[in-house]
Structures are given as structure tokens and as C-alpha cells.
Amino acid sequence: MVEIGGVTAQLAEIVGADQVLVGEAIADDYTHDEALSVAAQVPAAVVRPGTAAEVSAVLRVAAAQGMPVTPRGTGTGLSGASIPRPGGLVVSFERMNRILEIDTENHVAVVQPGVTLAQLDEATAEVGLMYPVYPGESGASLGGNVATNAGGMRAVRYGVTRTQVLGLEAVLPSGEVIRTGGKLTKASTGYDLTQLIIGSEGTLALVTEATLRLYPRAPHQATVLAPFGSVDEVARAVPKVVATGVGPLVLEYIDAFTMAAITHAQELDLGIPAEIKDSTQAYLLVMLESRAADRLDGDVAEVATQLSELGAVDVYVLPGPAARRLVEAREKRFWTAKAMGANDIVDVVVPRAAIPEFLAMAKEVAERHQSFVAGCGHAGDGNVHLSVFQADPEVRYRLLRELYEAGIKLGGLISGEHGVGQTKKRYFLELTDPTTLALMRRIKQAFDPTGILNPGVLLD
Amino acid sequence: MVEIGGVTAQLAEIVGADQVLVGEAIADDYTHDEALSVAAQVPAAVVRPGTAAEVSAVLRVAAAQGMPVTPRGTGTGLSGASIPRPGGLVVSFERMNRILEIDTENHVAVVQPGVTLAQLDEATAEVGLMYPVYPGESGASLGGNVATNAGGMRAVRYGVTRTQVLGLEAVLPSGEVIRTGGKLTKASTGYDLTQLIIGSEGTLALVTEATLRLYPRAPHQATVLAPFGSVDEVARAVPKVVATGVGPLVLEYIDAFTMAAITHAQELDLGIPAEIKDSTQAYLLVMLESRAADRLDGDVAEVATQLSELGAVDVYVLPGPAARRLVEAREKRFWTAKAMGANDIVDVVVPRAAIPEFLAMAKEVAERHQSFVAGCGHAGDGNVHLSVFQADPEVRYRLLRELYEAGIKLGGLISGEHGVGQTKKRYFLELTDPTTLALMRRIKQAFDPTGILNPGVLLD
Numbered sequence: 031m032v033e034i035g036g037v038t039a040q041l042a043e044i045v046g047a048d049q050v051l052v053g054e055a056i057a058d059d060y061t062h063d064e065a066l067s068v069a070a071q072v073p074a075a076v077v078r079p080g081t082a083a084e085v086s087a088v089l090r091v092a093a094a095q096g097m098p099v100t101p102r103g104t105g106t107g108l109s110g111a112s113i114p115r116p117g118g119l120v121v122s123f124e125r126m127n128r129i130l131e132i133d134t135e136n137h138v139a140v141v142q143p144g145v146t147l148a149q150l151d152e153a154t155a156e157v158g159l160m161y162p163v164y165p166g167e168s169g170a171s172l173g174g175n176v177a178t179n180a181g182g183m184r185a186v187r188y189g190v191t192r193t194q195v196l197g198l199e200a201v202l203p204s205g206e207v208i209r210t211g212g213k214l215t216k217a218s219t220g221y222d223l224t225q226l227i228i229g230s231e232g233t234l235a236l237v238t239e240a241t242l243r244l245y246p247r248a249p250h251q252a253t254v255l256a257p258f259g260s261v262d263e264v265a266r267a268v269p270k271v272v273a274t275g276v277g278p279l280v281l282e283y284i285d286a287f288t289m290a291a292i293t294h295a296q297e298l299d300l301g302i303p304a305e306i307k308d309s310t311q312a313y314l315l316v317m318l319e320s321r322a323a324d325r326l327d328g329d330v331a332e333v334a335t336q337l338s339e340l341g342a343v344d345v346y347v348l349p350g351p352a353a354r355r356l357v358e359a360r361e362k363r364f365w366t367a368k369a370m371g372a373n374d375i376v377d378v379v380v381p382r383a384a385i386p387e388f389l390a391m392a393k394e395v396a397e398r399h400q401s402f403v404a405g406c407g408h409a410g411d412g413n414v415h416l417s418v419f420q421a422d423p424e425v426r427y428r429l430l431r432e433l434y435e436a437g438i439k440l441g442g443l444i445s446g447e448h449g450v451g452q453t454k455k456r457y458f459l460e461l462t463d464p465t466t467l468a469l470m471r472r473i474k475q476a477f478d479p480t481g482i483l484n485p486g487v488l489l490d
Numbered sequence: 491m492v493e494i495g496g497v498t499a500q501l502a503e504i505v506g507a508d509q510v511l512v513g514e515a516i517a518d519d520y521t522h523d524e525a526l527s528v529a530a531q532v533p534a535a536v537v538r539p540g541t542a543a544e545v546s547a548v549l550r551v552a553a554a555q556g557m558p559v560t561p562r563g564t565g566t567g568l569s570g571a572s573i574p575r576p577g578g579l580v581v582s583f584e585r586m587n588r589i590l591e592i593d594t595e596n597h598v599a600v601v602q603p604g605v606t607l608a609q610l611d612e613a614t615a616e617v618g619l620m621y622p623v624y625p626g627e628s629g630a631s632l633g634g635n636v637a638t639n640a641g642g643m644r645a646v647r648y649g650v651t652r653t654q655v656l657g658l659e660a661v662l663p664s665g666e667v668i669r670t671g672g673k674l675t676k677a678s679t680g681y682d683l684t685q686l687i688i689g690s691e692g693t694l695a696l697v698t699e700a701t702l703r704l705y706p707r708a709p710h711q712a713t714v715l716a717p718f719g720s721v722d723e724v725a726r727a728v729p730k731v732v733a734t735g736v737g738p739l740v741l742e743y744i745d746a747f748t749m750a751a752i753t754h755a756q757e758l759d760l761g762i763p764a765e766i767k768d769s770t771q772a773y774l775l776v777m778l779e780s781r782a783a784d785r786l787d788g789d790v791a792e793v794a795t796q797l798s799e800l801g802a803v804d805v806y807v808l809p810g811p812a813a814r815r816l817v818e819a820r821e822k823r824f825w826t827a828k829a830m831g832a833n834d835i836v837d838v839v840v841p842r843a844a845i846p847e848f849l850a851m852a853k854e855v856a857e858r859h860q861s862f863v864a865g866c867g868h869a870g871d872g873n874v875h876l877s878v879f880q881a882d883p884e885v886r887y888r889l890l891r892e893l894y895e896a897g898i899k900l901g902g903l904i905s906g907e908h909g910v911g912q913t914k915k916r917y918f919l920e921l922t923d924p925t926t927l928a929l930m931r932r933i934k935q936a937f938d939p940t941g942i943l944n945p946g947v948l949l950d
Binding site: 133134135136137138158178179180181185186189190192193202206207208209210211212213214215216217218219220221222223225226228229230234246248269272273274275276321322325328379380381382383408411412413441442443444445446447448449450458462463465466469470472473474475476477488 | 595596618650652662671672673677678679680682686688689706708729732733735736781788840843868872902903906907908918922932934935936937948
């Protein structure tokens with residue numbers, strides 16, 4: 031074992047020698063996440079704790095050495111928040127991957143941070159419950175979801191990760207362990223540390239356990255796909271669909287370019303005639319769920335009629351297999367974009383009624399910079415995903431900065447669900463008002479006075 | 491105008507002389523909220539700002555003088571968080587009572603902190619929308635609701651205040667104004683200051699504007715009332731009702747003593763035969779809502795059958811007027827308890843399946859201290875409201891401390907929705923782990939280094 035100033039031995043004493051990796055033993059996976067624009071970095075060591083007590087002891091060692099600590103779930107993040115620092119330590123939660131409890135009386139799950147969404151979905155299905163957050167990557171870990179406040183397609187009905195996390199166990203950089211919240215949907219007992227840690231991208235504390243809200247699993251689902259002549263019409267249809275009270279499970283728009291790309295990549299033929307495709311600028315995808323088949327049929331008929339009246343070129347009720355494959359293709363959009371050579375991705379969030387204006391501004395900005403952007407988004411939530419094609423980093427910086435400024439001008443934020451991480455930090459620091467940044471820095475200081483937790487991410 | 495070290499004149503310059511009250515001009519209302527166990531206190535001055543800029547200027551004056559500042563909405567709080575400090579300043583938001591916007595495209599309302607729930611309900615009804623938080627006091631202000639993270643009866647379906655607040659404008663004790671969030675249901679762009687300020691009881695910042703989520707207003711409601719032989723049976727029925735997926739709007743239990751008291755106080759006869767009442771220990775109140783009358787009928791029939799099978803002594807579908815009066819009586823429970831001479835009230839929250847165990851422990855504790863407790867609660871949320879009858883403050887302290895310890899032992903928290911305020915501060919400080927308290931104090935310090943905001947509330 032390679033020695034790094036005696037640290038390796040100390041870590042090995044805590045977690046066992048085979049759970050500390052250094053030098054050649056560090057697999058490539060530990061050097062990056064899925065961010066497109068941040069270079070991989072080999073850390074000084076990777077440590078794989080098995081318990082909160084071990085995490086605590088590891089953090090005490092890191093604090094004593096002033097060693098940067100980067101937490102890691104399954105590495106599916108898109109913003110570089112899991113890419114280590116030079117000379118730093120990766121704390122990988124891969125061994126803390128147990129579902130500790132599925133509580134059917136209180137409708138909660140208690141999980142370790144390394145549990146994946148797929149794993150939780152399987153376990154909850156067995157008892158007729160489900161965890162609703164669906165960010166399109168079922169290999170993502172719950173710890174990572176908590177760190178980025180993951181959203182996804184079903185947020186329009188069930189809310190984001192923030193809505194589901196009822197309590198945490200977390201280790202402070204000092205090694206102190208705190209417990210927040212509980213199996214409780216109401217609380218008014220001091221500052222909500224649960225909510226503060228959610229979305230903090232591993233910069234405040236390391237989450238070692240999460241208590242999550244579960245819901246009854248609705249047995250019936252249906253999917254409606256409506257091509258529209260313009261994104262404007264799609265955006266205008268969204269509040270109307272929501273106002274009916276049908277409570278859509280998914281409400282997504284997909285632009286014509288992206289629909290062509292993802293269906294091509296997945297070899298999926300939805301049977302839409304060429305002349306319809308030709309007059310389509312954007313598709314609205316509506317998924318509905320219900321506990322009763324007849325109610326679902328009623329809801330589908332109502333939405334289909336409504337979309338026709340709102341100007342859809344046509345309305346398709348997709349059969350189960352086609353619907354599943356389309357959602358799958360939509361989930362894999364990132365990989366399609368990556369394969370096509372996208373240089374970066376954007377997940378700006380704006381008030382949902384501002385989507386058309388934002389997209390128009392984005393198109394104008396891209397054209398001015400001789401770049402190309404295309405995408406899709408969570409239309410019900412105003413969360414726009416764009417792939418950005420522009421190889422020159424300087425041009426891309428100006429383009430992205432203008433895109434983010436456009437979103438902020440419309441009342442939005444830089445990131446709706448991927449997080450700031452390393453990829454958007456420059457923009458975040460440049461575009462956030464200094465008073466707010468200073469307050470966030472004081473909060474960071476309150477948790478992490480020596481700044482060992484995920485330095486380089488979010489704040490400087 | 492009485493002078494207080496030159497402060498009155500400075501304040502008058504900011505808000506106008508008629509918006510600064512001192513001495514005899516301070517109405518009794520400003521000296522207290524509705525807490526049963528905290529004495530009223532006359533402040534040095536009351537100031538009534540009209541804008542965030544005025545709030546900012548007022549806080550700069552207070553900070554320069556080191557003058558304690560107590561924010562005040564409509565004074566309906568139950569924990570003493572709006573009771574001023576000796577020599578302190580009350581900042582009353584009564585003039586900042588405008589609904590700035592009802593946005594039907596994005597389904598949000600933007601309100602000033604002095605807007606009441608009744609006012610917002612009326613304005614949203616006009617456009618077929620509604621704000622779901624329903625804490626049983628429609629005269630409460632939204633600013634106060636944000637400060638305590640108000641919950642109430644409908645939280646089981648729609649969540650608490652925390653779920654609905656999408657953004658804030660808030661003034662820091664330094665006078666700096668920040669804006670957080672926006673008309674956005676997704677965000678992953680830095681620490682969530684919105685969520686941190688919610689529930690902080692006016693100790694971190696003064697909220698001057700809130701952006702709130704609205705929902706389609708369901709046109710049909712029905713109410714089912716089921717008497718049960720024991721609280722145990724009621725609590726066991728709750729997860730079963732939730733698991734159906736009917737999504738109850740209200741899921742309350744009311745113990746037999748409390749039902750007798752509130753129906754008597756409101757002169758309400760529900761037509762329940764004496765022999766049923768005699769064999770009833772607790773009632774389960776289920777309200778359902780739907781966008782379609784036939785679906786509502788189906789849901790009511792399903793729940794009624796289910797409750798019968800789960801051991802209800804009988805099941806009543808209450809006609810509209812009776813249902814409204816019962817909910818009204820339940821809302822006025824606090825006033826009934828006060829009129830009956832209750833010495834304090836408790837709003838412990840526990841995992842909902844732990845309600846029977848908590849109530850059994852509460853009964854045992856009360857009997858051991860020769861005291862009496864009775865109540866009702868949000869059964870779907872595990873939020874238990876008890877009136878405590880024990881006039882001796884020392885005995886009551888021991889009784890309450892044991893009650894809170896029992897709740898915490900079951901995985902709960904001291905307050906589910908009223909807040910810690912002044913009434914529960916001693917218990918909060920004694921029963922919260924020191925690491926968590928120290929972290930909360932550092933967070934307080936990050937916002938309010940000189941400690942002028944609501945001192946004496948929550949933390950010392």
C-alpha cells in the first residue's frame with residue numbers, strides 16, 4: 031500500500047486495508063462523474079466506509095490533515111460534484127447500500143446513501159408502494175439524489191427529492207453525527223437541517239442515512255403524445271392540462287430535433303406519419319395514472335380532447351410498450367446528446383409559462399454565437415434541458431452565460447435539478463447577488479469551518 | 491410622541507410618525523399572541539412598515555441600537571413567538587397586507603406577509619384555484635404561517651407550508667434584502683435559503699414577500715365520520731385508508747372527551763345515538779374531495795365500507811352543513827380548551843403509527859402527575875394536539891417534559907406545527923442534542939451576528 035503522509039494507514043485502521051484504494055488500485059470510475067465539461071482527476075485515495083461511525087472517523091482524519099473530501103454515490107451526476115480534488119480523498123458510499131426498512135404503516139423507507147433508485151423501486155413494489163422521484167437514471171444513488179435535490183419527470187405530480195426526504199443522519203466535517211427530522215411529515219422544531227442539507231452537493235455534511243416518503247403505487251398508467259406546430263402552443267397547453275385537476279404524472283415537451291434523435295437512437299417507430307412530423311415543432315408527452323382503470327380512461331379521453339382543442343396537430347394514445355420505450359428513449363437523452371457530440375448540457379428552470387420565451391431567447395443566443403441548442407424539458411415544472419453544441423470553450427462560456435442570464439431574467443435559476451457542481455460554478459458565482467453568496471458562505475462556514483467538504487464545488 | 495433614545499424619531503422618519511406607536515398608544519393586542527403560558531409584554535415601540543425598504547431601514551436602526559426586534563403578523567400564534575421583549579421593537583406587518591399577484595398560468599400567488607389565509611382563499615376562489623394550508627385559524631397571516639411552517643388539517647393531502655412556499659423576499663438583520671427561489675417548483679442552485687427561513691420563527695430574517703403554490707380547487711367534497719371503540723383502532727385504520735390511494739383531504743381523530751366539548755361549545759348535534767357515543771373512545775373524521783361527483787361517491791362508499799370492516803362502531807356520511815359545522819368546531823378547539831381552563835397545549839408529532847402508544851404514554855404521565863390531558867389530532871400526520879389541565883407550573887413543567895420525552899422516544903419532535911416559540915424553548919433546549927443545538931446557533935450567527943431578531947424565541 032502506498033503511504034500518503036501516514037493517512038493511508040489511519041484510514042485502513044478505520045475501514046480495513048481492502049477498503050482504502052491508492053495509486054494503481056484506484057479505478058478510472060472514481061476519477062469522474064458524467065459531467066461533459068470537467069476533466070477527470072485521480073484522488074490521493076478512495077475510502078469505502080461501511081457505517082456512519084466509519085464515515086465519522088474518516089472525516090476526523092481528513093480534517094486533521096486538511097485533506098479535501100469528495101463524496102461519491104454511483105457517479106451518475108452531471109455537474110462534476112463527484113470529481114475529486116488533487117491530493118484529495120473520495121468517500122465512496124458503495125458499501126452503504128442497504129435498505130434498512132420499508133415501513134408500510136408510516137409509508138416511509140429508511141435507506142443508506144448507496145442504495146440506487148432501481149433497488150428501492152424493486153423493494154417498494156413488493157409491498158404496493160413506490161418512491162416517486164424519477165430523474166431518468168435508475169442507477170443513481172439516493173445519496174446523490176439528496177445531494178442534488180434530484181427532480182425528474184414525475185416531479186410535476188409528486189414533487190422533487192426535497193418533498194420526499196423526511197429525515198437524515200449526516201456526519202459533519204468535525205466527525206460529529208447528527209440526526210434530523212424523522213418519520214414525520216410535519217415539523218416546527220428548530221431550523222430545518224434536513225432541508226438545508228438537501229441540495230447542498232456534499233459541501234455541508236455527508237449523508238449516511240435518509241428517511242424517505244413512500245406513496246401507494248397506482249396500478250394503471252396511460253400515455254398521450256401530442257405533436258404541436260410550435261413550442262408556444264405546447265407551453266400554453268400545460269397550465270390548461272394542470273387546471274383540469276387530472277394531476278398528470280408526467281408532462282414533458284420534446285422538440286422535433288430531439289424527438290428524431292432519441293427515437294432514431296433507440297430504433298423506435300411511433301407510427302407518426304411523415305406529414306405530421308413535418309408540421310411539428312414540439313411534442314407534448316402526458317402520462318396519467320390512476321387507481322381505477324375506468325377513471326384513467328375518462329382522464330385520457332378528457333386530456334386528448336383538450337389537447338385537440340388546444341391546437342395539437344394530432345393526438346396519440348400510445349400503447350404500453352411504445353410508451354415505455356419512448357420514456358426510456360427520453361431518459362437516455364443525455365447519452366444520445368453525448369453520442370452526438372454535445373459539448374455541454376443545460377438544465378435551467380424558469381416559471382413554466384416562460385418556457386417559450388426562454389427557448390426563443392436561447393435560440394437567438396445560440397445563433398448569435400454560431401452554435402446549436404436543442405432539447406426537451408419538464409414542461410409542467412419549467413425545467414428546460416438543452417444540449418449545447420459549441421466546441422470552443424470561450425465561445426461556449428459566453429453563450430452559456432447569456433443563456434443563464436436569460437433564464438434568471440425570466441425569474442428562473444441556473445439549475446433545476448442537476449446542481450451547480452463544478453460545471454456551473456463560474457456562472458453561479460458571477461450571476462448570484464453578492465449578499466446571497468456571502469450568506470451562503472457564512473452557512474458553509476457554520477458547517478465546515480476548515481472547508482474540507484467538497485471544495486471546488488458550488489462555492490470557492 | 492415619547493422619545494426612546496432618539497429611536498422614535500428615526501423610526502418616524504422611515505415609516506411616518508403615525509406608524510410608530512409608543513407608550514399609551516400601544517394597543518394591548520401588540521403585547522401578546524395566543525400562547526397560554528407566556529405573560530404579555532409591552533414593547534418600547536411598535537412600528538408598522540409599508541415596504542421592504544422600510545423594513546430594511548427599521549432593521550438598520552434596531553441593529554445600530556442593539557434593540558430586540560419581534561416580528562408580528564396577526565398575532566394568532568400559539569407559542570409566544572410574537573410576544574415582544576422588554577425595551578424591544580415590534581415590527582407589525584399589518585400594512586403589508588396586499589396580494590401582489592395571482593398567476594393563473596404558473597399557479598402561484600405572490601403575497602405580502604400580512605395577507606391572511608381568509609383573504610387569499612377568497613382571491614384564489616375567484617379563479618378556481620386554492621391555497622391548501624388550513625391550520626384552523628383563517629385570520630392567521632401568511633408571514634406567520636411561513637415563520638412556523640404551519641400545517642393543519644389538509645397537510646395529509648397537500649403538505650405543509652414548507653411544501654407550498656416557492657420563494658421569498660426577506661430582510662436580514664443587517665438591513666440587506668435577499669430574494670430566494672421564485673415561481674419554480676424545482677431548484678438545485680445553491681443552499682435552499684427559502685426552506686431554511688421557513689419555520690425559523692422570525693429569528694433569521696423578516697419575510698416581506700412570499701411566492702406560494704396554488705392548486706386547482708376541487709369542486710366536490712364529502713365527509714365521513716366513524717366512531718371507534720379505541721384510539722388504537724383509529725390509528726390502525728389510518729394507513730389502510732391512505733393505502734387505498736383515495737388521497738384523503740382530512741384525516742383527523744378526535745377523542746370522545748374533546749368531541750363532547752367542541753360539539754357542546756358549538757351547540758352541534760350530529761345525531762349520533764347515545765349508545766354509540768357511550769361505546770366510543772375516539773372518532774375518525776375523513777374528508778374526501780374530487781373533481782367529479784361520481785368519483786367522490788365511489789370513494790366515499792369505499793372508505794365507509796373499509797372503516798366498517800376495520801371495526802368502526804358505525805359510519806356516518808355527514809351532510810354538508812353538519813360537516814362544515816363539525817370542522818368549524820374542530821378548528822375552534824383551541825378556544826374551547828381555553829374556555830375550559832386548559833393551562834397549556836401540546837402539538838407533539840410522532841410517526842403516525844405511534845399515535846396510540848404516545849397517547850397511552852401521555853395518559854400514564856398525566857395520571858402520575860394527577861393531571862388531565864385530552865385532545866384530537868391530525869391522525870394522517872401523527873400530529874397530536876392535547877390540552878393539558880394542570881395549574882401548578884412546576885408540576886406542569888415535569889409533566890410536559892415527560893410528554894415531550896415520550897414523543898421523542900417514539901421518533902417524534904416537540905412541535906409539529908405551532909413552533910417552539912417561547913412556550914417550548916426550555917424543553918427544546920433541554921431535549922435537543924447539543925451538537926444539533928450548536929449547529930443551529932452557528933446558523934443563527936450566520937444570519938444575525940448581533941442577535942437582534944426575535945431574541946428569547948427558539949434559542950437563547
